Amino acid sequence: MSKILVVGGGFAGVWSAASAVRLVRAHGAQRDVSVTVVAPGDDLVIRPRLYEADPDRMRVSLDRILGPVGVRRMAAVVTGIDTDRRTVTGVGSDGRGIQSDYDRLILATGSQLTRPRLPGAELMHDVDTLPAAAALDAHLHRLPEIPSGEGRFTVVVVGAGFTGLEIATELVDRLRPIAESAPGEGSRIVLVERNDEIGPELGPGPRPHILAVLAKLGVEQRLGVSVAAVDPRGVTLSDGSRIAAATVVWTAGVQASPLTADIPGTRDRLGRIRVDDYLRARGAPGVYAAGDTAATAVNDDTRVLQCCQHALQLGKYAGHNAAAEVLGLPLVPFVAEPYVTCLDLGSTEAMFSNGWDRRVVATGAAAKARKRRVNELFIYPPVNDPDELLRQADYRFSVRQLGQPQMA
Ligand SMILES: Cc1cc2nc3c(=O)[nH]c(=O)nc-3n(C[C@H](O)[C@H](O)[C@H](O)COP(=O)(O)OP(=O)(O)OC[C@H]3O[C@@H](n4cnc5c(N)ncnc54)[C@H](O)[C@@H]3O)c2cc1C
Numbered sequence: 272m273s274k275i276l277v278v279g280g281g282f283a284g285v286w287s288a289a290s291a292v293r294l295v296r297a298h299g300a301q302r303d304v305s306v307t308v309v310a311p312g313d314d315l316v317i318r319p320r321l322y323e324a325d326p327d328r329m330r331v332s333l334d335r336i337l338g339p340v341g342v343r344r345m346a347a348v349v350t351g352i353d354t355d356r357r358t359v360t361g362v363g364s365d366g367r368g369i370q371s372d373y374d375r376l377i378l379a380t381g382s383q384l385t386r387p388r389l390p391g392a393e394l395m396h397d398v399d400t401l402p403a404a405a406a407l408d409a410h411l412h413r414l415p416e417i418p419s420g421e422g423r424f425t426v427v428v429v430g431a432g433f434t435g436l437e438i439a440t441e442l443v444d445r446l447r448p449i450a451e452s453a454p455g456e457g458s459r460i461v462l463v464e465r466n467d468e469i470g471p472e473l474g475p476g477p478r479p480h481i482l483a484v485l486a487k488l489g490v491e492q493r494l495g496v497s498v499a500a501v502d503p504r505g506v507t508l509s510d511g512s513r514i515a516a517a518t519v520v521w522t523a524g525v526q527a528s529p530l531t532a533d534i535p536g537t538r539d540r541l542g543r544i545r546v547d548d549y550l551r552a553r554g555a556p557g558v559y560a561a562g563d564t565a566a567t568a569v570n571d572d573t574r575v576l577q578c579c580q581h582a583l584q585l586g587k588y589a590g591h592n593a594a595a596e597v598l599g600l601p602l603v604p605f606v607a608e609p610y611v612t613c614l615d616l617g618s619t620e621a622m623f624s625n626g627w628d629r630r631v632v633a634t635g636a637a638a639k640a641r642k643r644r645v646n647e648l649f650i651y652p653p654v655n656d657p658d659e660l661l662r663q664a665d666y667r668f669s670v671r672q673l674g675q676p677q678m679a
Pocket of ligand 1: 278280282284310311312318319320322336347350362379380381389395399400434528530564575578580581613624640
C-alpha cells in the first residue's frame with residue numbers, strides 16, 4: 272500500500288487529505304493508497320478567527336471532518352523529516368516517540384508569529400494560536416481584579432498590519448464592558464506601528480476607510496515608532512515615550528513552520544519552501560508543501576500569501592497531485608482564484624477589496640455581513656458529510672459555488 276502522509280491539521284492539511292482521498296476514490300484505489308494526517312491536536316483550529324471573543328470555540332474536530340472519508344489520524348508533533356529515508360519522527364500525544372514512513376509527504380505545518388528580542392517580550396500576548404488567544408481572553412476578563420491604576424484597561428497592539436487592525440478594532444467592544452466594572456476608568460486601545468502608515472502591506476486603496484473606522488472607534492495610533500521594552504505597567508517606545516498599559520498584544524511578523532528547514536532546497540524570506548507549479552518541493556522528491564509553508568507564484572509579479580484563502584486552494588492541489596503521482600496520473604499546475612481581501616474592523620465594520628491592488632468594493636454593514644459569512648461559513652469544512660467534503664475537495668471547486676457574494 273502507498274502512503275500519503277500529511278503533516279499539519281490546519282486548512283492546508285485538511286484539504287490536502289480530503290483532495291487526495293477524492294482522487295484515490297475516483298480511481299477505486301482505496302485499498303492501494305492510505306492517507307494519514309499527523310497533527311498535535313484533535314481539532315482544526317479556525318486560526319483566522321482567533322482575534323474574536325471566546326476563542327476557545329474556534330475549532331472543529333478533525334475526526335468529524337476527515338473520519339467519514341477514511342483519513343487516518345496520528346496525534347503527534349513531528350520533530351524531524353528525513354527526506355532520503357522518507358520517514359518522519361516525532362512525539363505522540365502520549366509522550367512516546369513516533370516514526371512513520373511515507374511515499375508522498377505533504378508539509379502543511381503552517382506558520383508562526385515571530386517574537387522580538389526585547390526586554391519584557393515574555394509579557395506580551397498574541398492571537399497566533401488557540402492557547403495564546405485563550406490566555407489573552409482570560410487575562411482581559413481578569414483585569415477588574417488587578418489594582419486600579421493608569422493603564423489598567425489600556426491595550427497596546429503592536430503592528431498595524433492585517434492581524435493588528437483586526438484585534439485592535441475588535442477589542443474596542445470586547446474591552447468596554449470589562450472596563451465598565453470600574454466606573455470612571457474607561458478603556459483605551461493604542462496601535463503602535465513602526466512604519467509611517469497603518470496597514471503597510473494593504474496598500475493605499477483601503478487606507479482611507481480603515482483610518483475613518485479607527486477614528487470612529489477611538490483607536491489611537493502611534494506611527495513611526497516601535498516597542499523598545501515591555502514591563503508589567505506598560506511599554507516604552509523607541510522614541511523614549513511611555514504608554515501605561517496592563518495588556519500588550521504583539522502581532523508583527525510571521526515565519527513558516529521551522530519544519531521547512533528539514534526539506535532540502537531553497538526557501539524564501541518567510542522561510543517557505545520553494546515549490547514547482549505542481550507544489551512539489553524543488554529540492555526533495557516526494558515532498559509537497561501547501562498553505563503557509565509553500566512559496567509559489569500566483570502570476571508573474573505576485574507570490575501566494577500566508578492566508579487562509581491560499582491555504583485552502585494550495586491544499587487541494589497538493590493533495591490531488593500527491594495522489595496523482597502515486598496513481599501514475601497527470602499532475603495539475605496550481606492556479607489561484609482571484610484574490611480578495613476581507614478585513615474585519617470591529618463589531619459593525621469591515622472592508623472587502625478585490626485584486627492585488629485591493630480595490631475596495633464594500634465597506635460598512637455590507638462588508639461586515641460578508642466577513643461574517645466568510646468567518647462563520649465559508650472557511651469551515653463540512654463535518655460528518657463525506658460527499659460534500661469530497662465535492663468541495665476538488666481543486667476546481669470554487670468557494671463562490673457556496674454562494675459567496677460576488678466580489679468582482
Ligand atoms: C489572528 C489571525 C487572523 C487571520 N486572519 C486571516 C484572514 O482574515 N484571512 C486569511 O486569509 N488569513 C488569515 N489569517 C492567516 C491564516 O490563519 C493562515 O494563513 C492559515 O491558517 C494557514 O493555514 P495552514 O493550514 O497553512 O496553517 P495553520 O492553519 O497554521 O495550520 C498548521 C497546522 O500544522 C500543525 N503543526 C504545526 N507544527 C507541527 C508539527 N511540528 N507537527 C505536526 N503538526 C504541526 C498545527 O497544529 C496546525 O494543525 C489569520 C491568522 C491569524 C493568526
